[in-house]
Amino acid sequence: MNRIQKIALAMGATFTMGIAMPLTTMAQTHRNLIQRHPNATGAVAGYAAYKAAKGTGRNRSMSGGHRNIMQRHPVLTGVAAAGVAHHYAKKHR
Numbered sequence: 633m634n635r636i637q638k639i640a641l642a643m644g645a646t647f648t649m650g651i652a653m654p655l656t657t658m659a660q661t662h663r664n665l666i667q668r669h670p671n672a673t674g675a676v677a678g679y680a681a682y683k684a685a686k687g688t689g690r691n692r693s694m695s696g697g698h699r700n701i702m703q704r705h706p707v708l709t710g711v712a713a714a715g716v717a718h719h720y721a722k723k724h725r
Contacts, residue, residue, distance in 0.1 A: 666721050667721055670722040673721045674715065674721070677713050677714055677716075678710040678714025678717070679710060680713070681714075682710030685705075685706035688703055689702075689706065
């Protein structure tokens with residue numbers, strides 16, 4: 633099976649499943665992965681912000697520049713990012 637045939641098969645199956653689903657199921661609101669797991673979202677966002685602040689701060693100081701407040705306090709940056717991400721995942725659906 634070549635690539636075009638695989639794409640056609642996938643599109644046909646998707647179209648068939650879309651028609652076969654009852655209308656009541658399609659009318660329900662759908663929550664994505666981020667909205668279903670706000671705690672995990674906050675933890676991942678906090679860790680990513682922490683690592684980004686540490687990395688950019690290290691690079692900036694190595695090139696002779698001054699670090700900003702977020703780069704000087706990467707743990708606080710991570711905690712704040714985790715809180716904001718959790719809030720948006722939980723309250724702003």
